[in-house]
Amino acid sequence: AQSVTQLDSHVSVSEGTPVLLRCNYSSSYSPSLFWYVQHPNKGLQLLLKYTSAATLVKGINGFEAEFKKSETSFHLTKPSAHMSDAAEYFCVVSDLASGGSYIPTFGRGTSLIVHP
Amino acid sequence: DTGVSQDPRHKITKRGQNVTFRCDPISEHNRLYWYRQTLGQGPEFLTYFQNEAQLEKSRLLSDRFSAERPKGSFSTLEIQRTEQGDSAMYLCASSLDHSTPQRKGSRTNYGYTFGSGTRLTVV
Numbered sequence: 001a002q003s004v005t006q007l008d009s010h011v012s013v014s015e016g017t018p019v020l021l022r023c024n025y026s027s028s029y030s031p032s033l034f035w036y037v038q039h040p041n042k043g044l045q046l047l048l049k050y051t052s053a054a055t056l057v058k059g060i061n062g063f064e065a066e067f068k069k070s071e072t073s074f075h076l077t078k079p080s081a082h083m084s085d086a087a088e089y090f091c092v093v094s095d096l097a098s099g100g101s102y103i104p105t106f107g108r109g110t111s112l113i114v115h116p
Numbered sequence: 117d118t119g120v121s122q123d124p125r126h127k128i129t130k131r132g133q134n135v136t137f138r139c140d141p142i143s144e145h146n147r148l149y150w151y152r153q154t155l156g157q158g159p160e161f162l163t164y165f166q167n168e169a170q171l172e173k174s175r176l177l178s179d180r181f182s183a184e185r186p187k188g189s190f191s192t193l194e195i196q197r198t199e200q201g202d203s204a205m206y207l208c209a210s211s212l213d214h215s216t217p218q219r220k221g222s223r224t225n226y227g228y229t230f231g232s233g234t235r236l237t238v239v
Contacts, residue, residue, distance in 0.1 A: 034227060044159070044207070044230040090158050092228075102213065103172060104149065104228055106158035 002027045002095040006107035014115045019078040021110045023091030026072060033074045034092040034104070035065055044090070050074065061085070086114045120231035122208050128237045129198055136194045137234045141210030148191050149228065150183055151207040159207055165191060166213075198238045205233045 007022040025031060035047040048059025055067040065076045074091060091107040121140040129135050141148045147166050151159035162181065163173045168188040176182070180198075185191040195202055209228040 036230075043232040044209075046227045046229070049227050103161055103164065103175075104209075105161065106151075109156075109158045 002031065002093050002103075002105055004091050004093045004105055004107040006089075006091050006110045008110050009108065010111045010113060012113040012115065013081045015083055016080050019076070019081045019085065019112065021076040021089050021091075021112065023074045023076065023107060024072055025074060025091070025093045027093060027095040029095055031093045031095040032102075033065075033067060034094070035059065035063070035074075035076050036090045036092060036106075038088045038090065038109075040087070047076070047089075081112075081114050083114050083116065086112055088112075120208055120210050120229050122206075122231035122234050124234055125232065126235045126237075128239060131200060131238055132197055134194065134196045135198055135236065136192050137206055137208075137236075138190060138192050139208030139210075139231060140190045141208070142212075142229055143189075145210035145212050145229070146188075147211045147213050148185055149209040149211070150191070150193050151209065152177070153205040153207055153233070162193070195236075198236075200238045203236055203238045205235050207231060207233045 004025045011021055013019055030052055033050040036044045037047050038044050047063050048057045048065055050057045050067045058064045063076055063078045065074055067074050088109045088111050090109050092104050094102050094104040123138045127135055149164040150162040152162055153159045161175050163176055163183050164171060165185040168185050180196045183193045207230055209230045211228045
């Protein structure tokens, strides 16, 4: 069985300061992991993905995430927040579920608030 | 190909009516997924197809929900006898996925592309 936990429902930062959005997962096999962003009234956009290659993954808009198997974590970071980063962020795990299906499972989301 | 298209963008219906939503995936993608998203929550998986085969449908919310992908291209999601609790955003996604479940860990997934969704309001 697979699951994903986003540890913070809201994260508030000042513009120009680092961003850390936390994600922990549980998986029986070798998961694929993703981060998606959803701006208000917009569709879900893929930020980055981990699919068993390099553990440090670079995505769009300066975001990156590190896969740590020992900690079952896939935290999203950015060195310097911009006002345009304010959005909802979702961590997603996709693993071999029961019945042989790969089903992407979303976390509940973390709302990133950026103050001027 | 401009991505995943969903139609309509918005649907308002009276309780008890049937509604049908359409999703057109990226043409070369072999997998298609349906999700439901309510306010303040992450998308909730409903069902998915590999080509025309519906491989997982146990997560459909009730027997009022059904989905088809008859030719392995576009898909429809139907909700019969709608209830106010069905009001939500219904999202479709597609992916190109080369998976061999018999060999655990042997898999290539290029990510999931989402449509903009259909917002359903049941009054």
